[in-house]
Amino acid sequence: MKRILLGAGLGMAAALALSAPAQAAKTLVYCSEGSPENFNPMLNTTGTSFDVALPVYNNLVQFEHGGTKVVPGLAESWTISDDGLVYTFKLRAGAKWHSVGDFKPTRDANADDVIFSFERQWKPDHPFHKISGGAYDYFNDMAMPKLLKSIEKVDDLTVKFTLNAVEAPFLANLAMPFAPIMSAEYAAMLLKKGTPEKLDQVPVGTGPFQFVAYQKDAVIRYKAFEQYWGGKQPLDNLVFAITPDAAVRLAKLKAGECQVMPYPNPADIDSMKKDSSIVVQEQEGLNVGYVSFNVTKKPFDDVRVRRAVSMAMDKKAMVAAVYQAAGVPAKNPIPPTMWSYNDSIEDYPYDVERAKKLLADAGYPNGFETDLWAMPVQRPYNPNAKRIAEMMQADLAKVGVKAKIVQYEWGEYRKRMQQGEHQMGMLGWTGDNGDPDNFLYTLLGCEAARPGGNNLSKWCNKEFDDLVVQAKRTNDIAARTKLYEQAQVIFKEEAPWYTIAHSVVYMGLAKNVVGYKMDPFGIHRFEGVDLK
């Protein structure tokens, strides 16, 4: 209630801004798919919640609009020491904070704000650490507590990060949604008033749009921040109209009640493409769905069996039947939108005869019995694991392999697969920081092959591991690209996974929207967007 009242107060000002010159002001309405958990991306793990904070905040560095390349954000430049351990960021001078509610900033963004934003997540004794539940999942997932040695203020506009180990993806981590820079001054004011949780509900940032009001489960309003360091946005107002049903989102787009809609029903995509009033954008998602072969268990300890099984299953048919328009067959463990994707690799063909022969060579002329795990839930990289499992089961029967489909409750399923209880099982991954390390090292490196680790195949290949570890320890992108390309070759030869598909994500836009770019991370950004 408090939040709503406060929002209402802020809204009064907005109401004047919105209703009086409504015709003149450019307002873009985005039909978002759900309600945010809060307005602090440090605490969240869902794209829906990241989306609502993105207009407001800046990170030190950010991903270029529509790509995975890291570009300057609140830091206009940075240097990395020769040993790769010290990152020194030079902050932008004159980056203004938003004035929201009764907060009137007295200074521009500086090093104190950067330190505040990281220490909140890092230091358990920080006054804000426990506020709003204190779950900094991404900060922990990206191993930041282990990685960070110190963060120091050199002067007002210079911050120095010292790491415990060389970590090439560190910069990309800082561009992830979990690392926004928040105002230490605003936080101090809230703490003094006894309402620290407001920091996570009424956001104050340095970003292109400033928060105006949130009516729970209904509407989020922003307006362009006049003093934004990157210049005022072409749009005057940005509105999120929360619309959970995909069919209704499409209806709203058609009726002109919103101009941008995410996640259409795959079944509607054809008709949307035919509709002249709608522009459809599409892009491969930053994810992969795969089958893991547990190489510590028979018969998958034999690479010939892994290859045979890979050739026995008809990938094209599976993707066409289950993903329909919303997926493309995958041959590599990283998605095609990611740098270092090795397009020269050839996938195993669907070839029943060769599969049979390989199986005979491996000593299984009559096939074998195996389990085949399928997720009980729909995931972005796999809309229906059970259905895919059934198709695989039918294909495998043709080469004499009897697969038994196994399902557990979702949390249990993941835990058991991480323990390596399966022989063959499906899972997938959605990229965090756009760095190949986040797939190749995180999911296939030796460190993750321990029981409970994310290397579900428990596949520890020295040659592969050396490459991805070496790539982690150098900051030279060209050199890293070569290493990753080579790692993908080994991956394919050794076949610890059967890569199924990358999802394809669609967006519906009204004809008059210009400058909207889909984001490979699956988040939705409105910087630079305009209405004709």
Place this chain on the structure above:
Amino acid sequence: MLRFILTRVSLVIPTFLGITFLTFILIRLVPGDPIEVRVGERGIAPERLAAFRHELGLDQPLWQQFLDYVGHVLSGDFGLSLVTHNSVLSEFLTLFPATLELALCAMLFATLIGLPAGILAAVKRGSLFDHGVMGASLTGYSMPIFWWGLLLILFFSVALGWTPVSGRLDLVYYVEPATGFMLIDTLMAGDYDAFRSALSHLILPTIVLGTVPLAVVARMTRSAMLEVLGEDYIRTARAKGLADGRVIGMHALRNALIPVVTVIGLQVGTLLGGAILTETIFSWPGVGKWLIESINRRDYPALQGGVLLIATSVILVNLLVDVLYGVLNPRIRHAR
């Protein structure tokens, strides 16, 4: 009368306990706890998982958790949502007016059309009108809400452009939520254009949510009227030369209304249930949509508190109906 009310109220206590217990157990029977649902495939380090579970009290034995919960609820504390970290009660109170406004409009719609239709159908029993009403109400009763809602949106909002697709108010208006009832708030703000906009946003969801109760009210009124019209005192009334309208309006309808009032009261539960679907289709920011999200996120306190508070309102309405019933029908209040 007081005694009658007290007896009714005392019956409410076991109902409350039962509902609290059922929601508590049911949500915990659903696999996956709030933390695991949040972390997805990346998983969480066992020590962090244990720390969070401890903080939320999820490492306590179930009976202990239940007793703690009941203790808190009795002192009016419904806890904090695990997702938004706001008070469950304040979230509920923010959203409930939207649901209530929609439910009241739907009820009004159902009664205003269902009652006269049922009366006319009974009076003209066997006529084409009677068959029409009965056929339509059977159709209405069997209508799947989701399909019906989308159909109306596609026809009236997209094809004809007469009504807005979804939401409560056109986005160009901003009205400060005073009561939470959009119709009242816009009137209080003196913004008549906003009022018209709020009204137009209510039309389709009202029809969709009111369809089933409308069917029920029409059928119930018809059969109650038919029963009453066959009574001796109606024949007497007619025999002494009373006008038709007076016989039906005064003598028959008043008696026929008794079961109809009960049914309308019972429909409140159906309405709140139906509101969950209707709110999802029309992006209506009420408690139904909120509850669905709480289930998906395993937000135990929000779900438990929400169900309990809705149950309370249903029980209160039923209590009110019981009392009203007693007022309408002296036989009930004197029966022991």
